[in-house]
Amino acid sequence: MTSLPGGSDKGGSAPEPHPIxxxxxxxxxxxxxxxxxxxxxxxxxxxxxxxxxxxxxRAIEGRLDSAWW
Structure with a gap:
């Protein structure tokens, strides 16, 4: 594995995705x-x-911010 500046590795496992x-x-x-x-x-x-x-x-299609719903 090649280490990049800042201490991160170029290869290896990808970061685990955050749940949406x-x-x-x-x-x-x-x-x-x-x-x-x-x-x-x-x-x-x-x-x-x-x-x-x-x-x-309707609020989404009207482009209202979610604070208005």
């Missing part, structure tokens, strides 16, 4: 889900599960 968490209800998913919604609010990505996305579809 619904910003509204807290439901977790290990990998991106095709039925989830991703929104960028104030420069930050926020993910919403299928249930929360369906409940707030």
């Amino acid at each position: 968490v619904c910003a509204r209800c807290g439901t977790q998913a290990r990998a991106p889900q095709p039925t989830w919604t991703c929104s960028v609010e104030n420069g930050k990505r926020r993910y919403f599960c299928e249930a929360c996305s369906r409940e707030n579809l």
Whole structure:
């Protein structure tokens, strides 16, 4: 393995992915889900599960920030 500046290794195992968490209800998913919604609010990505996305579809389509739902 080759060590890069800063002490990280170039090879080896990839970092473990962080679970995706619904910003509204807290439901977790290990990998991106095709039925989830991703929104960028104030420069930050926020993910919403299928249930929360369906409940707030009109607000999402109207581009309202999730604070308004």
